Amino acid sequence: MPRVKLILEYDGRGFVGWQRQDNGPSVQAALEDAIAAYCGQPCPAFASGRTDAGVHAEGQVAHFDCPRADTPETIRAALNFHIRPKTVAVLAAEIVPDDFHARFSCTGRSYLYRILNRPAHPALEAGRVWWVQRPLDARAMHEAAQVLVGRHDFTSFRAVACQSKSPVKTLDSLEVSRYGEIVEVRTSARSFLHHQVRNMVGTLKLVGEGKWGPRQVEKALAARDRAAAGPTAPPDGLVFLSARYEPMPPASPAM
Amino acid sequence: MPRVKLILEYDGRGFVGWQRQDNGPSVQAALEDAIAAYCGQPCPAFASGRTDAGVHAEGQVAHFDCPRADTPETIRAALNFHIRPKTVAVLAAEIVPDDFHARFSCTGRSYLYRILNRPAHPALEAGRVWWVQRPLDARAMHEAAQVLVGRHDFTSFRAVACQSKSPVKTLDSLEVSRYGEIVEVRTSARSFLHHQVRNMVGTLKLVGEGKWGPRQVEKALAARDRAAAGPTAPPDGLVFLSARYEPMPPASPAM
Incomplete structure (x- = not known):
């Protein structure tokens, strides 16, 4: 399954932070719900780093393994279709090597x-x-x-x-x-x-x-x-x- | 009563526009409520122009006649105290001549x-x-x-x-x-x-x-x-x- 790197923008208000938690909506859950709706199956998403409740992003990076063989442009558009009207936007998608990891490959924030x-x-x-x-x-x-x-x-x-x-x-x-x-x-x-x-x-x-x-x-x-x-x-x-x-x-x- | 000129910032979301209306919260009502809370009596406020629902302002101008003899700085701070947490802020207050009118004296928008x-x-x-x-x-x-x-x-x-x-x-x-x-x-x-x-x-x-x-x-x-x-x-x-x-x-x- 191709690994997909995403660049994300989000407004941190209304989210408990990046990480999925029981006490409220998270950016991770918003993204994973959109990925599941697009892919027809759950696929975990990993970010370059967690952000806290109320913290915003102009260029957060995340990745997931995509069971569908679509172009990056189609993946970006499909995820945005499913994620709206939540205040998270996928600015870009890219197919990357399997050993890319949004968190562990990151060399600067x-x-x-x-x-x-x-x-x-x-x-x-x-x-x-x-x-x-x-x-x-x-x-x-x-x-x-x-x-x-x-x-x-x-x-x-x-x-x-x-x-x-x-x-x-x-x-x-x-x-x-x-x-x-x-x-x-x-x-x-x-x-x-x-x-x-x-x-x-x-x-x-x-x-x-x-x-x-x-x-x-x-x-x-x-x-x-x-x-x-x-x-x-x-x-x-x-x-x-x-x-x-x-x-x-x-x-x-x-x- | 001294006439007071105000410069206002507001986020138009959540307002039916500048003008007081029956169908929802207006910027005018938010401001007039704050003025009434500060002055202890209702005082109408006039803007340089109406803005529609959802339209924002960085520098709307309004005026009202103030029954209290305070400094502009005190008026600004008091109105902001009473208007919060509504998304309207009084950026500046100034005592102006009695013939100043936010709408009719305005020569450019x-x-x-x-x-x-x-x-x-x-x-x-x-x-x-x-x-x-x-x-x-x-x-x-x-x-x-x-x-x-x-x-x-x-x-x-x-x-x-x-x-x-x-x-x-x-x-x-x-x-x-x-x-x-x-x-x-x-x-x-x-x-x-x-x-x-x-x-x-x-x-x-x-x-x-x-x-x-x-x-x-x-x-x-x-x-x-x-x-x-x-x-x-x-x-x-x-x-x-x-x-x-x-x-x-x-x-x-x-x-």
Whole structure:
């Protein structure tokens, strides 16, 4: 059965997160239901990484093994037909080699976190941004963020429930920029710990407000203690942007 | 009583439009309820123009006469306190002269219309864009749009229910640009007829798909017949951007 790689966009509101759970609708269940409706049989889907409840995606990657021999274009259109009106869209489908795995083959993930920084609450962007009223110094946030770039023990930025074997990760980039009322935090790494991005953003907000300097971010990192870093930023502002894979050899023709 | 000018942002989903109606929640009712809760008495609010059900605003302008003598900053914060969690936000408040009128003093309105032009339906932008699958030629749309700029009888682009005295309007600009998968239509005029922007966009879509040329847009305009132009684009993609007013003399101090 040909393996199919999918690129997914979704609005995290109304989902308990990527992973199928008993307590509400998940992105995985929405996708697997559409796959089952199209294929006529259940086929498990795997994502590059789980996203939490309320977290969005512009370029999540998933794969499944497809018992039907259709073109990628037909697969994409059929899955979108079955998934609507749920707020999940299959942007692209591709036949990939059998050893491709959305999670285990992934060599890089990137996220965007958006803060709406103004006195008035969000109306148009409600659920899509973190609303912070106090003016943030994005430049100070960017400077302090550089303390976190590189290979570190990120225990201070890791959810207590995190199941990763090691707290040591290499953060490739963490960039903070302001565009009018929006402060954007962009970050990339091979992989992230559970809540790592939201915990880094919650900490950088303290810097943006002038409560912390870069030295305190350094100390929080060195403490290897979740209580030493800032609070967890809400899921609303977080968007899974993309997953990176090494170039793949051409797939054998789908049979 | 000092007159207060407000700048409003709202998500048009879930509203029957600006105007108070019996058949569902309106932006006007949401705002007037917040004003009444703040002022302790009902005060009517007037907007620069009505928006239809599902149409959004980044910079709608409204005014009301305020029986409380507070600073603009306090008025803004109080109205936002009372209006939440409805998806309406007061971005700014200002004390203006008594002869200011959001509708009658307005000398220019501008709108943005956003089309998501790709095979996959919108997940993140659902309700915020018009989804058009067939590739659109934004340059051809822009060229054809120039036919409509200037002073014309816009009967062909006017809703049958339009209550405007005259169908003759001067369109100041109508610009079409592509940004990746998004085709943006921006337009400004002293005032617009009912559904005029959505009817112009529905017509330009025919041009973008290659079904019509600029010559047919010219003929549709000259026909002065609603049936001669294209269909009405859905409200989802429309955003009221801003209302223009002539510079005002400083207001007398609020008493």
